[in-house]
Amino acid sequence: MKIRTLSISSFSILVAGSAFAQQTPQSLADAELPSLLTIYKDLHAHPELSMHEEKSSAFVAKELKAVGCEVAEHLGKYPKSDTKGFGVVGLMKNGTGPTVLVRTDLDALPVEEQTGLPYASTVATKNEKGDDVHVMHACGHDVHMAAFVGVARSLAKLKDQWHGTIVFVGQPAEETGNGARALLDDGLYIKFPKPDFALGFHDNAQMQTGHIGVTEGYTYANVDSVDVTVRGVGGHGAYPHKTKDPIVLSAEMINAWQTIASRENNPIDPIVITVGSIHGGTKHNIIPDEVKMQLTVRTYKAEVRDRVLVAIDRIAQGIATTAGIPADRAPIVTVLKDQYTPATYNNPELTKRLVAVWKKTLGPDNVEATDPTMGGEDFAEYSLPDHSIPAVDFHIGAVDPAKIAESKNSNRPLPSLHSSKFAPVPEPTIRLGMVGMTTAVLELMKN
Ligand SMILES: [Zn+2]
Numbered sequence: 001m002k003i004r005t006l007s008i009s010s011f012s013i014l015v016a017g018s019a020f021a022q023q024t025p026q027s028l029a030d031a032e033l034p035s036l037l038t039i040y041k042d043l044h045a046h047p048e049l050s051m052h053e054e055k056s057s058a059f060v061a062k063e064l065k066a067v068g069c070e071v072a073e074h075l076g077k078y079p080k081s082d083t084k085g086f087g088v089v090g091l092m093k094n095g096t097g098p099t100v101l102v103r104t105d106l107d108a109l110p111v112e113e114q115t116g117l118p119y120a121s122t123v124a125t126k127n128e129k130g131d132d133v134h135v136m137h138a139c140g141h142d143v144h145m146a147a148f149v150g151v152a153r154s155l156a157k158l159k160d161q162w163h164g165t166i167v168f169v170g171q172p173a174e175e176t177g178n179g180a181r182a183l184l185d186d187g188l189y190i191k192f193p194k195p196d197f198a199l200g201f202h203d204n205a206q207m208q209t210g211h212i213g214v215t216e217g218y219t220y221a222n223v224d225s226v227d228v229t230v231r232g233v234g235g236h237g238a239y240p241h242k243t244k245d246p247i248v249l250s251a252e253m254i255n256a257w258q259t260i261a262s263r264e265n266n267p268i269d270p271i272v273i274t275v276g277s278i279h280g281g282t283k284h285n286i287i288p289d290e291v292k293m294q295l296t297v298r299t300y301k302a303e304v305r306d307r308v309l310v311a312i313d314r315i316a317q318g319i320a321t322t323a324g325i326p327a328d329r330a331p332i333v334t335v336l337k338d339q340y341t342p343a344t345y346n347n348p349e350l351t352k353r354l355v356a357v358w359k360k361t362l363g364p365d366n367v368e369a370t371d372p373t374m375g376g377e378d379f380a381e382y383s384l385p386d387h388s389i390p391a392v393d394f395h396i397g398a399v400d401p402a403k404i405a406e407s408k409n410s411n412r413p414l415p416s417l418h419s420s421k422f423a424p425v426p427e428p429t430i431r432l433g434m435v436g437m438t439t440a441v442l443e444l445m446k447n
């Protein structure tokens, strides 16, 4: 009996000792999850609109300080000089080695939450125009922040497994597409170490929890906004021969622009040209002087983007000329340079390297090759226009597998990101974000 007791206690000491030696991203996720869930619910209940991320950024700064980072706050330079930047950078230094940037976004959306969750947002505020709006973390940036805090806590505890400098970035204004640019314009790569690699993650409203998804190469598109003013010669609706009708011209342009995709472009290179808004005229029987249109243009390759933007202008001018519009009334086509989001390109070599380590850590069936989309993400900015900083932005599954099956059976689509009903399953989504990102950083910085 005595001998048996002795052997059990020495076994326990052995187990405790080896558990300490083998602290892993998974064991740390298990330990941190209760605290991260509390954080998540609090962030979810207190969302802030783009460029107003005051409390979220202060919270992220506090958490980064708590794990020993050197923290800088109020970063970000917007073109409008009176707009405050709420960017946060935390440097975690651990000797000589690579520099890796890890990014979370901070902002929420003007959406009225309809999830019915006990921690649902009831926040309302005024938008830039002064209109009353509700606010919701409908894109899951609260999941990102909670997982990001978990990653920082984990990597602080795993310092025996990596060397180098981690640049933790809390980015404002992702939803408006200008936050990453504002940080770079404020000297992100001058005031702080320029990274060798950049990593980001986003929850995915169509992918099951427990799954990581990643696209090799282009994963999000170039996003351009284009304003077009079609100018005609207005007059009475009964006497079209005395006018140049800008409404008919606009209709011709809208159709002709679609031939850029179908006739001018290599079908292997995706393009989307959407006219999202068209306004002209005041009354049934008046031919107006002008029509205004707003286009979103999506592409991947830089040369395709250049060609499409030139073609939109060329077609507009050509149609106006054909209709006999005088040169001084030619269409005005303006590409809004300050609203451009570059395409996100996942460096293929880095993607392969991370996929290999995720398959090993999470199991091969839990890592998906995701299709690229024509959506936009300003994470792209961190890899610079020439993609010289290898970067990967990966997906974290956020949906209960039973809900995916139910949606397939019933043919009812799942709530998408930005939906008032989008509700990620917090625990497994945060856990996977934390484990996926921590594992990726360790792979790039391992001893
Ligand atoms: Zn979003």
Ligand SMILES: [Zn+2]
Binding pocket: 139, 140, 141, 174, 202
């Ligand atoms: Zn988002």
